[in-house]
Amino acid sequence: MSDKPVTIYDIAQLVNASAATVSRVLSNSNYPVSSEMSKKIKEAAKQLNYTPNMLGRQLKKNNSMSIGVIIPSISNPFYADVVLGIEEIARQSGYQVLLCNAHQNPKLEAEYLQTLLEKQVKGVIISSISQRRGWLKPYLNRGVSIISIDQRIESRQVVQIGFDYRHGAYLACSHLIQRGHRRIAFISAALNRSSRQHIHQGYQDAMQEAGITPLKAWIQISEDCEDTKYCSTFEFNNGKQLAHHLIAMPIQERPTAILSCNDLTAAGAIKELKEQGIDVPGQMSVIGFDNIELSEMLTPSLTTVNLPKYELGTLACRTLMNLLNGDHVGEREMMLPPEVIERDSVVTRLE
Amino acid sequence: MSDKPVTIYDIAQLVNASAATVSRVLSNSNYPVSSEMSKKIKEAAKQLNYTPNMLGRQLKKNNSMSIGVIIPSISNPFYADVVLGIEEIARQSGYQVLLCNAHQNPKLEAEYLQTLLEKQVKGVIISSISQRRGWLKPYLNRGVSIISIDQRIESRQVVQIGFDYRHGAYLACSHLIQRGHRRIAFISAALNRSSRQHIHQGYQDAMQEAGITPLKAWIQISEDCEDTKYCSTFEFNNGKQLAHHLIAMPIQERPTAILSCNDLTAAGAIKELKEQGIDVPGQMSVIGFDNIELSEMLTPSLTTVNLPKYELGTLACRTLMNLLNGDHVGEREMMLPPEVIERDSVVTRLE
DNA sequence: CTGAAAGCGCTAACAG
DNA sequence: CTGTTAGCGCTTTCAG
Numbered sequence: 001m002s003d004k005p006v007t008i009y010d011i012a013q014l015v016n017a018s019a020a021t022v023s024r025v026l027s028n029s030n031y032p033v034s035s036e037m038s039k040k041i042k043e044a045a046k047q048l049n050y051t052p053n054m055l056g057r058q059l060k061k062n063n064s065m066s067i068g069v070i071i072p073s074i075s076n077p078f079y080a081d082v083v084l085g086i087e088e089i090a091r092q093s094g095y096q097v098l099l100c101n102a103h104q105n106p107k108l109e110a111e112y113l114q115t116l117l118e119k120q121v122k123g124v125i126i127s128s129i130s131q132r133r134g135w136l137k138p139y140l141n142r143g144v145s146i147i148s149i150d151q152r153i154e155s156r157q158v159v160q161i162g163f164d165y166r167h168g169a170y171l172a173c174s175h176l177i178q179r180g181h182r183r184i185a186f187i188s189a190a191l192n193r194s195s196r197q198h199i200h201q202g203y204q205d206a207m208q209e210a211g212i213t214p215l216k217a218w219i220q221i222s223e224d225c226e227d228t229k230y231c232s233t234f235e236f237n238n239g240k241q242l243a244h245h246l247i248a249m250p251i252q253e254r255p256t257a258i259l260s261c262n263d264l265t266a267a268g269a270i271k272e273l274k275e276q277g278i279d280v281p282g283q284m285s286v287i288g289f290d291n292i293e294l295s296e297m298l299t300p301s302l303t304t305v306n307l308p309k310y311e312l313g314t315l316a317c318r319t320l321m322n323l324l325n326g327d328h329v330g331e332r333e334m335m336l337p338p339e340v341i342e343r344d345s346v347v348t349r350l351e
Numbered sequence: 352m353s354d355k356p357v358t359i360y361d362i363a364q365l366v367n368a369s370a371a372t373v374s375r376v377l378s379n380s381n382y383p384v385s386s387e388m389s390k391k392i393k394e395a396a397k398q399l400n401y402t403p404n405m406l407g408r409q410l411k412k413n414n415s416m417s418i419g420v421i422i423p424s425i426s427n428p429f430y431a432d433v434v435l436g437i438e439e440i441a442r443q444s445g446y447q448v449l450l451c452n453a454h455q456n457p458k459l460e461a462e463y464l465q466t467l468l469e470k471q472v473k474g475v476i477i478s479s480i481s482q483r484r485g486w487l488k489p490y491l492n493r494g495v496s497i498i499s500i501d502q503r504i505e506s507r508q509v510v511q512i513g514f515d516y517r518h519g520a521y522l523a524c525s526h527l528i529q530r531g532h533r534r535i536a537f538i539s540a541a542l543n544r545s546s547r548q549h550i551h552q553g554y555q556d557a558m559q560e561a562g563i564t565p566l567k568a569w570i571q572i573s574e575d576c577e578d579t580k581y582c583s584t585f586e587f588n589n590g591k592q593l594a595h596h597l598i599a600m601p602i603q604e605r606p607t608a609i610l611s612c613n614d615l616t617a618a619g620a621i622k623e624l625k626e627q628g629i630d631v632p633g634q635m636s637v638i639g640f641d642n643i644e645l646s647e648m649l650t651p652s653l654t655t656v657n658l659p660k661y662e663l664g665t666l667a668c669r670t671l672m673n674l675l676n677g678d679h680v681g682e683r684e685m686m687l688p689p690e691v692i693e694r695d696s697v698v699t700r701l702e
Numbered sequence: 703c704t705g706a707a708a709g710c711g712c713t714a715a716c717a718g
Numbered sequence: 719c720t721g722t723t724a725g726c727g728c729t730t731t732c733a734g
Contacts, residue, residue: 024713027713037719056712056713059407059712059728060726075428080426084424087452101435293587294645294648297615298648369704369705370727382703383703404726
């Protein structure tokens with residue numbers, strides 16, 4: 001059934017030309033070939049059902065036309081959007097994306113990076129969770145272009161593209177303050193990622209600016225548990241638990257609003273509050289972070305901070321393409337602006 | 352900085368051996384090489400920071416060690432889970448996954464398939480939306496192994512792995528009937544996919560078995576609109592709209608329960624019902640389909656039909672690996688069993 | 703046990 | 719405009 005795959009030599013033979021000429025025609029080289037010959041070759045290719053073997057071309061040209069993407073997990077809707085953006089640009093530029101889910105595991109990250117290099121990718125977009133300084137050094141020295149997205153990496157050599165988490169949290173918290181809230185809680189998973197640290201900072205900044213000193217108990221940050229794999233459910237349950245702590249507080253000290261480090265955690269908090277008979281937003285306002293699609297499906301729909309995730313993907317990929325083309329890349333650090341999206345989970349407090 | 356990449360020849364030179372010997376050592380061939388030589392070579396490789404060029408190996412061995420995956424969109428959480436399963440098995444088997452988002456576009460599907468073949472994948476896992484019979488024929492004839500997941504394809508030559516949607520819907524509908532519901536609505540996007548057709552069938556079967564003839568108005572199926580790209584929001588809004596039609600019915604005819612073709616649509620329906628002051632599940636029970644993570648985050652949390660998505664991914668990939676190894680693959684059609692997950696959106700009707 | 707040589711499919715000088 | 723030739727990095731006969 002399936003004979004030997006047809007190569008340019010088969011075509012060359014059929015039309016009495018050399019492989020070189022066939023190659024010139026079929027690889028859209030701008031080398032001059034008579035239009036007559038060209039036509040014959042194209043027809044023969046079609047007739048033989050020729051499919052070029054890119055491995056051959058790529059080996060010769062030393063250019064794999066693929067880029068690598070390493071993210072914590074594609075089942076995180078946040079990254080799904082980013083990847084969509086990356087893939088769109090990559091496809092337009094003729095590149096293939098090699099996607100790797102590193103499951104928050106630094107070892108897997110390194111392993112994947114190695115594999116990608118062996119596959120001859122010239123560029124990698126990575127959202128690394130690894131805190132180990134300089135672990136990318138040896139790879140950079142081999143001439144790979146690396147773009148770090150979302151999570152900041154300690155390195156001056158890689159282009160960094162992310163969101164201004166601090167400012168986003170600042171906006172969110174200010175949003176609450178403007179609406180009359182003063183007892184504002186902050187809930188988050190462990191601050192073991194730069195994004196969460198910055199969100200925390202933005203919260204502190206906004207509070208300080210308003211002259212509010214948050215009570216210790218308003219700041220609920222859960223324990224670091226390295227071993228758990230990421231999943232939405234984890235974040236959600238985390239939110240439930242942290243909200244539970246909050247409502248255990250005496251009513252005079254209890255916050256009237258919650259700023260959450262992400263929408264999933266906010267969703268958990270809302271669920272817990274409702275289960276405990278606390279009206280959202282009537283008795284407690286909640287603001288999220290990320291603006292994943294879930295947020296408008298909740299009841300009440302979630303006021304949150306939008307991060308342009310798809311745009312992060314396109315920008316990262318476009319920047320990488322520029323790097324690969326040797327074009328000059330302007331900034332080594334780019335920040336995409338967050339923005340508060342008003343929905344129904346925040347209410348103005350009259351007092 | 353980045354000199355010419357180091358090859359086996361560089362290593363051979365360094366240790367006074369031939370490239371052949373180096374290759375035998377570094378590619379873990381079981382060809383006999385003196386342990387002394389072997390050690391020297393390994394050390395030299397490490398010292399030179401050697402990274403094998405897989406393009407060379409793969410061209411020679413005619414084996415790209417990668418598989419293709421074509422899905423509608425990674426931003427559909429359903430597929431995110433499936434892909435996670437595929438990738439896990441692929442990685443374990445040393446394969447790389449080339450992921451392609453076809454955006455419900457048959458043209459893109461074909462284009463991607465072509466690209467994958469050029470990249471020399473020997474196998475493809477595809478969830479094709481294309482209704483065109485036999486479009487895969489020409490590819491199959493070239494000896495590619497194709498596994499169709501989730502959506503059925505009209506072809507006897509491809510292995511099909513999916514869910515028993517009909518049975519799932521039958522279970523869901525029966526679940527409602529057992530709880531005293533008789534006026535049961537079915538809401539769905541256009542039945543332009545085999546999955547939705549089967550769900551519809553399962554609904555009909557369960558109703559018939561219970562001796563209930565559904566009113567026309569209970570069956571709300573939205574218009575086909577080919578051009579809209581898939582996104583969660585679309586399904587959600589669809590649910591809102593269809594639920595809206597339902598509550599416009601005179602109260603005596605109005606259903607007491609809704610079976611939705613997926614969780615997203617169910618979420619939209621619930622939202623609309625609540626906005627219209629109809630209590631869920633008090634006045635209207637809702638059952639979903641898919642069991643995406645969203646379903647337990649809603650209020651009330653959604654009773655739904657679980658589909659083992661991750662397992663679909665692992666099974667599909669394992670089966671593909673077997674095909675590629677030439678091992679015998681048992682069934683040409685496999686169905687994974689759905690199962691009702693009871694949560695809080697369905698209530699027993701006393702009457 | 704080791705090496706020389708051929709060649710996977712394709713492209714790019716170079717020569718005609 | 720076309721063909722010849724060499725070679726990308728690697729594996730694999732086939733001889734030693």
